Amino acid sequence: METPETAGRSRVAQPRPGAVDAGAPLAAGPGADLAVADILARIEQARATGGDEARRQAVVRQHALGKLSARERIAAFGDPGSFREAGALVRPLPEHGETPDAPADGVITGDVRVDGRPVVVSATDFSVMGGSSGKAGGLKSARAIQYAIDHGLPYVSLMDGGGHRIQEGLDSRHFAGVSTPFKKMVDLSGWTPICAAMMGPGFAGPSNFAALADFVVMVRGTSTMGIAGPALVKAATGEDLDKEELGGASAQVDRYGIADLAVDSDVEALAAIRRYLSYFPSNARAPLPVHPCDDPVDRRDAALLEMVPPNSRRAYDVRKVMEAVADRGSIFELKPGYARNVVTALARLDGRPVGIIANQPKHFAGTLDSPACEKVAHFISVCDAFGLPLVFFVDIPGFHVGSPAERSGLALRSARIIYELGRATVPRLSVILRKGYGLGFIAMNGGRTFGADLTVAWPTAEICAMSIEGAVDVAFRKDIDAAENPGARRAELIGKFRSRVSPLAAAEGFGVDDIIDPRDTRPVLIEALARTAPRRSASSAPPKFHDISPI
Amino acid sequence: MSAIDVKSEISGRVFEIVARPGDRLAEDDPVMILEAMKMEIAVGAPCNGVVKQILVGNEDSIAEGQVVAILEAV
Known part of the structure; x- marks a missing residue:
């Protein structure tokens, strides 16, 4: 027995x-x-033998690069003492009779608690063969993702090096049957929050994995992302580029928007992921995490009356509006340096997480160009996946126009916002601060197109198909040219149309539910959220398998 | 001390030049105002510095990314 x-x-x-x-068999x-x-x-x-104590030299080398070890990162990420490792004893499978020295096969997996909630974590260990993925390590990563799927837990990947272990990859017998966990990542996507921290070299495979994450943070100076690193680029095309210039944080976060946030250290990156997760449920079917809120729900900020300049030619910083409305200290801006003409931020209203999307008149006049559209579309998709209501602050003179806009495929990329809004099931509330012009207004959840659960206007709102001056010049050119006094005729036409463009007119036509005192914005939004069902039914959709994104 | 390009992030027309050579600016202080998309958009200093040279004049058309002034970083 x-x-x-x-x-x-x-x-x-x-x-x-x-x-x-392997060198000391347990039983003879x-x-x-x-x-x-x-x-x-x-x-x-x-x-x-796999711990940091036994590998002091490797740890010292990591520290000298300004990085923590993989184990230190996990310890700093989770609640103190909460890490439960799976596969600490894993060693690489022997190849050609030799077993490489690769503790844990280069990837550390398990789960931690973050603010008390379980989170699955995997961390590539750069000190083990450059963090490359071997067969056993690949199994560990796949199992970690599967665990997140099975138990509905967020998945956090701390990346430093990685990609295919080249010793195995240069062998068709191995590589032809390559099996990466990409499919599992796609299965996980939208089911639980996926976060990636880029904390070292990340060109190629790791960047593709990070691309499937909802939130990606890069560490300035130590991390890179991109489809191929400088050596490969130089060999392939002759282009001679420095890795920082090609794929460092300032390029990939602020210029290209591949990642969401750039920070200055490993510790800051881990704190950013903890903060990000605090706005999200553990999975798409779990309730939103509601935090205690000591900011009064009926707080009326008098400064809101002055924030939007009455002269519509004047810019202002829409982040001040967001800060005056959301719970104090709750705004967490994503992609703050990329496509600054639109602000996307996680925030809380009476402790409930929401996603805020706001045009930023300070940059590009608040127009939406292709980068801004991609930023907004991805943000809507993430918020909708996990049930975060969407709050729009609208002040948009339209989409960006001109040859750069067309070269960037703006007509397609802007439609991705429309697509995401069309399929979203979370509550969406719109506040029209000032301009709501044309197609851009619709893409900002203006009007009745996407069934906004609340749409209110500030007294400064002007909602119409395009700027009045522009419309008059285009549509009435012949009329103006034929007039005895073209200037006077133009002014007359502008005056005539201006009298029809007002917040009151928008309310009379029931395009907005109401016009509100800007100071009431916070209580109005909180009340609306409190009475709105968390999801709208998708039962009116035809029995298709999925809709098709314009990009 | 290094020379820093002040670039316009948007194409437009110069509406008003607010800084003069020799002016000391903090990061984000307006160097000039452009008119674009029927709005007055400030071109801000990319860092703290002293204005060395203004490269454009009133009413000039500005391309996206065009260098409109030079700062000397301090």
Whole structure:
């Protein structure tokens, strides 16, 4: 009969080279009679060989690069002492009779608690063969993702190096059947929050994994992202580029928007992911995490009366409006340096997480160009996946126009916002601060197109198909040219149309639910959210398998 | 001390030049105002510095990314 003791022994006594320290087999075969305590001691010894204490030199090298070790990162990320590792004893499978020295096979996996909630984590270990993924490490990563799928838990990947282990990759017998966890990442996408921290070299594979994450943070100076690194680029095209210029944080975060946030250290990156997760439920079917709120729900900020200049030619900083309305200190801006003409931020209203999308008149007059459209579309998609209501602050003179806009495919990219709004099921509330012009107004959830759950205007709102002056010049050119006094005729036409463009007219035509005192914006939004169902039914959709994104 | 290009992020027309050579500016202080999309858009200083040279005049058309002034970083 198998007792727990013999069962334990028979498990560890299996001849599995590489499962524990391969150099010191636990059992010599039949007849070996080690006490359980001895076996445990050997296992602990094997475990210790993979720890930071046993690998001081590797850790010191990491520190010298300005980076934490993979284990230090996990410890700093999770609640203190909460890490439970899966696969600490893994060693690479031997190839051609040799077993590389690769503790945990270069990737550390398990789960931690973040603010008390379980989160699955994996961290590539740059000090183990550059963080490259071997067969056993690949199995660990895949299992971590599967665990997140099965248990509905957020998945956080801390990346430093990685990609295919080249020793294995340059062998068709191995590579032709390449099996990465991409499919699992797609299965996980939208089910639980996925975050990636780029904390070291990340060109190629790791960047593609990060691209499937909802939120990506890069560490300035140490991390890179991109489809191929400088050496490969130089060999392929002759282009000679420095890695920072090609794929450093300032390029990939602020210029290209590949990642959401750039920070100055590993610790800041981990704190950013903790903060990001605080706005999200553990999975798409879990309730939103509501935080205690000591900011009064009926707070009326008098400064809101002065924030939007009455002269519509004047710019202002829409972030001040957001700050005056949202719970104090709750705004967490994503992609703050990229497509600054629109602001996307996580925030809270009476403790409930929301996603805010606001035109930023300070940049590009608040128009939407292609980068801004992609920024907004991705943000809507993430918020909708996890049930965060959308709040729009609208002051848009339209989409960006001109040849650069067309070259960037703006007609398609702008439609991605329309697509995401059309399929979204979360509550969406719009506040028209000032301009609501044309198609851009619709893309900002203006009007009745996407069934806004609340649409209110400030007294400064002017909602119409395009700027009045522009419309008059285009549509009435012949009329103006034929007039005895073209200037006077133009002014007359502008005056005539201006009298029809007002917040009151918008309310009379029931394009907005009401006009509000700007100071009431916070209480009005909070009340609206409190009475809005968390999801609208998608039952009116035809029985298709999925809709097709314009990009 | 290094020379820093002040670039316009948007194409438009120079509406008003607010800084003069020798002026000391803080980051984001307006160097000039452009008119674009029927709005007055400030071109701000990319960093703290002293205006060395203004490269454009009133009413000039400005292309996206065009250098409109030079700062000397301080």
